[in-house]
Amino acid sequence: MKISRQKSPAPDAPSQERRKNRRAKTAGELGDRSGAERLKPEDTDEDSPDTDLTGEDETDTPEMELEAEPDLDDLVEELAPEGMDQDEVKEPGETPLGPGAFRLPVLKAGRGGTADILHMYMQEISRFPILKPEEEVELARRVRDTGDQDAAFRLVTSHLRLVVKIAMDFQRRWMQNVLDLVQEGNVGLMRAVQKFDPEKGIKFSYYAAFWIKAYILKFIMDNWRMVKIGTTQTQRKLFYNLNKERQRLQSQGFDPTSSTLSKSLGVSVEDIEEMDQRLSRSDMSLDITIGDDTTATRMDFLPALGPGIEETLANSEISALLREHLASIVPMLSDKEQDILQKRLLSDSPVTLREIGDQYGITRERVRQIEARLLQKIREHLTDKIEDFSKDWIRENE
Known part of the structure; x- marks a missing residue:
């Protein structure tokens, strides 16, 4: 079977002439331009x-x-x-x-x-x-x-x-x-x-x-490291300028010690040494095994930063005893002292001395004196009630 291919009709002469003139004009305008x-x-x-x-x-x-x-x-x-x-x-x-014009180019x-x-x-x-x-x-x-x-x-x-x-x-x-x-x-x-x-x-x-x-x-x-390398204004300043300042001092014949860099950049020696370590050391995974024949990782050998189990249990027991015996001292306190006890000493989010003072129309210093007297009462009461009681168990809130 033969399939005949129909030819497209040829454009008329005026159309061909217009296209030819347009191409010539474009070539003439752009020919000498980069x-x-x-x-x-x-x-x-x-x-x-x-x-x-x-x-x-x-x-x-x-x-x-x-x-x-x-x-x-x-x-x-x-x-x-x-x-x-x-x-x-x-x-x-x-x-x-128009609405369709707000499409910015993207890196595809x-x-x-x-x-x-x-x-x-x-x-x-x-x-x-x-x-x-x-x-x-x-x-x-x-x-x-x-x-x-x-x-x-x-x-x-x-x-x-x-x-x-x-x-x-x-x-x-x-x-x-x-x-x-x-x-x-x-x-x-x-x-x-x-x-x-x-x-x-x-x-x-x-x-x-x-x-x-x-x-x-x-x-x-x-993104310089997997761990963020600069979070404070001083760290950002050192990230951008530490190595450049070191090279400048060396070119002038100075020894770029931490002390010299500290004076030149207006930061502490500790900040210089910390950023120097961050820039010179690479990231290291704590989950990688320390050898081919073991499953131990670097994480296993890091010291625990928080309190141990024994210390946690002891603190929990002490806190329970304190709350139990504090209940017996509350009736002995004035209304103002009870309010300070609840809002300042027992609260997870203690209010400020100024807020207590504004509530009762007294100065911040007067509230501090009442709080100090309240703490002394609590110490004396708990010393009599709990054997081997330590005054350090009560944290003073200045």
Whole structure:
């Protein structure tokens, strides 16, 4: 059986002529322009916040020094799709609005590696226009005054390339998946949109760079080890600056001892030594066996930090005796002393001296004196009732 294949009708002459002219026009406009330039709108001013994403005024050099910083323009030029039509790049103000427009680009996992995913992501975010300075100010005002989601969307998408630039700066320090840094930087960018005040007179890209870096740095610190390496302000300061300060002192001919580093960074010697140990040692699992021929783990050899069984039982017995005999002393106390006993000495969540004082119209010091006298009464009473009673069993609450 023969199957005949029907040919599609040939386009008419006017249609062919229009297509030919359009292709010639596009080729003429784009022929002498690099891939990076093709991604920029025609009328973008040179003073646009993100026109030069590699400038020092846009993204300061991170606190953690880098050996080399990739140029985003080179990256965009390398990843730009060949033959991309200028019409595909939206001019400022042409970003589609409406419910369907609030879908931000995402890093989609696929079969390819990190470079392939980043390639596709760069292709997607390069289609969003770079805003003019006056547009940024107007959009920021709408976000601040009315919470306009359209304006917030346009501010975020126009600066996604800035996030990639900063994330690439930190890649050498992170030495792992740069896509994680891009995602954290995007969160910082959205936070910057929420906090930005256009009346301060600074460009949004400069302001956003600080939030992007802050979120990326926090992510690096939180994930540097399986166990969180820095939780206090001092620890975060040392995490970012300890090794850099040590190298600076060595280059000047000084011996970077813990004492010298302590004075230079304004922290204690103990903090220096603790962070030095955290940075120099790797994580270790306590559940791994200590040998091939045994089932014992490191956890089995760790000393118990809490009280032993004997101590726990003794404390439980003492507490029961105390409560039993305290019941006999309550009738001997005044109403005020009984209230202090219940709210200050027997409560799991004791109130403050000031709260008791406000209740009875007396000073905080007067409440402390009544409490001290109450404790003395309890000691004397229990000493007579319980053999081998120790005064240390009663904890004074100052």
